[in-house]
Amino acid sequence: MPLTEKDVRYVAALAHLELTEDEVRQFLPQLDAVLDHMQKLNQLDTSQVEPMAQVITPGAGAPPARLDQPRKTFSQEEALSNAPDTGAGCFRVPRVIERE
Amino acid sequence: MELTDLTVDAIRAGLVAREFSAEELVRATLERIDREDKSIRAYLTLSPERALAKALEIDRRVAAREELPPLAGVPAAVKDVLSTQGLRTTCASRILEHYIPPYDATTVERLEAAGASILGKTNCDEFAMGSSTENSGFFPTHNPRDLSRVPGGSSGGSAAAVASSLAAVALGSDTGGSIRQPASLTGVVGVMGTYGRVSRDGLVAFASSLDHVGPFGRTVVDVARVLGVIAGRDPLDWTSADVPVPDYLAELDQDVRGLKVGVPDEYFAGLSAEIGDNIQKGLDLFARLGLKIERIRMPHTEYAIACYYIICTAEASSNLARYDGVRYGFRETGAEELREMYRKTRDHGFGAEVKRRIMLGTYVLSSGYYEAYYRKAQNVRTLIARDLLEAFDEVDVIVTPTSPIPAFKLGERMDDPLQMYLADIYTVTASLAGVPGISVPCGLTRCPARLPVGMQIIAKHFDEARLLRVAHAFEKAGGFEIS
Numbered sequence: 001m002p003l004t005e006k007d008v009r010y011v012a013a014l015a016h017l018e019l020t021e022d023e024v025r026q027f028l029p030q031l032d033a034v035l036d037h038m039q040k041l042n043q044l045d046t047s048q049v050e051p052m053a054q055v056i057t058p059g060a061g062a063p064p065a066r067l068d069q070p071r072k073t074f075s076q077e078e079a080l081s082n083a084p085d086t087g088a089g090c091f092r093v094p095r096v097i098e099r100e
Numbered sequence: 101m102e103l104t105d106l107t108v109d110a111i112r113a114g115l116v117a118r119e120f121s122a123e124e125l126v127r128a129t130l131e132r133i134d135r136e137d138k139s140i141r142a143y144l145t146l147s148p149e150r151a152l153a154k155a156l157e158i159d160r161r162v163a164a165r166e167e168l169p170p171l172a173g174v175p176a177a178v179k180d181v182l183s184t185q186g187l188r189t190t191c192a193s194r195i196l197e198h199y200i201p202p203y204d205a206t207t208v209e210r211l212e213a214a215g216a217s218i219l220g221k222t223n224c225d226e227f228a229m230g231s232s233t234e235n236s237g238f239f240p241t242h243n244p245r246d247l248s249r250v251p252g253g254s255s256g257g258s259a260a261a262v263a264s265s266l267a268a269v270a271l272g273s274d275t276g277g278s279i280r281q282p283a284s285l286t287g288v289v290g291v292m293g294t295y296g297r298v299s300r301d302g303l304v305a306f307a308s309s310l311d312h313v314g315p316f317g318r319t320v321v322d323v324a325r326v327l328g329v330i331a332g333r334d335p336l337d338w339t340s341a342d343v344p345v346p347d348y349l350a351e352l353d354q355d356v357r358g359l360k361v362g363v364p365d366e367y368f369a370g371l372s373a374e375i376g377d378n379i380q381k382g383l384d385l386f387a388r389l390g391l392k393i394e395r396i397r398m399p400h401t402e403y404a405i406a407c408y409y410i411i412c413t414a415e416a417s418s419n420l421a422r423y424d425g426v427r428y429g430f431r432e433t434g435a436e437e438l439r440e441m442y443r444k445t446r447d448h449g450f451g452a453e454v455k456r457r458i459m460l461g462t463y464v465l466s467s468g469y470y471e472a473y474y475r476k477a478q479n480v481r482t483l484i485a486r487d488l489l490e491a492f493d494e495v496d497v498i499v500t501p502t503s504p505i506p507a508f509k510l511g512e513r514m515d516d517p518l519q520m521y522l523a524d525i526y527t528v529t530a531s532l533a534g535v536p537g538i539s540v541p542c543g544l545t546r547c548p549a550r551l552p553v554g555m556q557i558i559a560k561h562f563d564e565a566r567l568l569r570v571a572h573a574f575e576k577a578g579g580f581e582i583s
Binding site: 017018 | 198199200202294295296309335338339341342343400402403405406407409410417421424425426427428429430431435436437438439440441442443444446447450452455456458459460462463464466472473475476477478479480481482483485516517518521522533534561562
């Protein structure tokens with residue numbers, strides 16, 4: 001089923017992207033072509049195949065979890081140094097509760 | 101030969117013999133950047149003070165006749181997706197245009213601890229998403245071999261810097277070919293180690309199960325030296341492997357006779373004669389060196405692009421959720437509410453290709469499509485990895501072209517993302533399986549004239565020593581200059 005402009009807007013909303021009308025029109029055929037190519041995988045029967053989520057290399061032991069010890073980390077000043085807006089030692093953002 | 105054209109070994113010898121100082125070498129390279137980077141545009145940010153401070157430290161150690169570290173005095177470039185403390189790190193994205201990391205990536209720290217001078221940060225496709233460096237949020241990089249053409253990508257700036265002697269070596273990152281492909285298109289050497297061989301700490305994440313950091317150089321010896329420095333377990337990256345790092349240099353000159361080279365049939369079907377002829381001459385050279393050439397099958401090759409682009413976009417959509425205008429980076433002003441701020445910031449901060457990939461990744465992970473796309477791709481990833489591992493029961497290394505096409509004209513392929521993705525066909529398989537790969541120069545094309553062709557060599561997990569040994573034998577026998 002081909003992708004529609006409505007699908008593109010729905011996915012953009014999920015991804016917190018505010019696309020312009022031009023972008024929606026530009027992306028629609030491009031995304032559709034790529035998704036269509038991805039359907040190729042359905043030619044394969046994978047019912048007996050385990051999924052591979054991560055590269056597990058033969059010979060590499062499981063990396064040990066580090067000890068749960070306190071260690072030096074960023075100061076509050078360093079942590080905030082790249083923030084667009086701060087106040088009272090915190091990240092400051094616009095209103096969180098939205099109006100209907 | 102200019103000072104800036106020297107290899108790592110020649111730099112070391114020159115420093116020890118006091119033919120030049122590390123400071124002179126860094127200054128000469130910075131002057132060359134000043135002269136030539138106006139037309140190539142490999143660098144996004146220069147760090148002359150940082151480079152000179154390290155060079156002066158090396159010169160003091162030379163004067164005191166101290167033992168020199170392995171990369172003493174080597175002018176190096178770093179792709180702008182690796183964090184550098186106090187030095188702007190943009191990922192070639194407007195959204196991080198003014199971001200100053202509070203720490204160094206482990207690989208950057210190791211490079212400097214080994215004596216290298218970091219000259220600056222190199223251009224790339226935004227967040228390493230692309231195959232031409234045209235997706236940079238700032239400007240495209242030009243291929244030093246032909247300025248009207250792309251240097252490949254995503255690590256195009258690092259490749260172009262090394263190819264034009266604006267750095268002796270460079271660091272890049274490779275998720276689906278982003279070191280090997282630009283190395284191929286610019287005529288230099290680029291290596292992606294086994295997944296976990298090199299720490300990803302401080303590498304800005306694109307697709308975490310596929311991301312690698314690795315070196316560029318003009319010779320196999322140079323990349324072997326850099327890989328030896330940056331490889332090894334890092335407690336700050338849980339996926340970095342606890343596997344000893346061999347002395348790659350000590351093994352470079354060992355005999356290659358009798359090694360078996362696998363050549364996958366699927367990789368040569370439909371390949372242009374322009375690339376295929378060069379790779380065939382490379383294989384003939386291997387045969388003359390006493391290696392055994394064997395045809396092999398990799399039956400799932402045709403599914404690799406679909407599998408790779410589902411997994412990498414899914415992981416990217418998750419990793420790039422962090423760019424929301426709150427803790428770092430660009431924020432669009434004027435939004436009255438938080439979610440509106442997220443949307444406006446992300447729409448104005450990201451370029452078209454990054455948005456496309458976030459959209460694709462969000463789609464393949466969304467309710468109703470997860471099983472059909474993402475889960476399916478993980479299953480197929482198992483099959484693709486199995487193809488490779490089964491091949492390695494029969495052969496020691498696998499040889500393929502690195503890219504099906506030589507460097508193309510700037511702007512030529514920008515309107516068709518799928519065509520751009522399909523050109524990654526030869527590099528994504530090793531990425532999905534997590535095995536190491538290297539691209540080495542393998543002669544020049546005839547039409548269009550004199551563009552570099554790259555040969556990819558792939559080896560088993562943690563078999564970088566053999567990979568480098570085969571590549572070095574090829575280099576010594578004149579393979580780089582095949583014609």
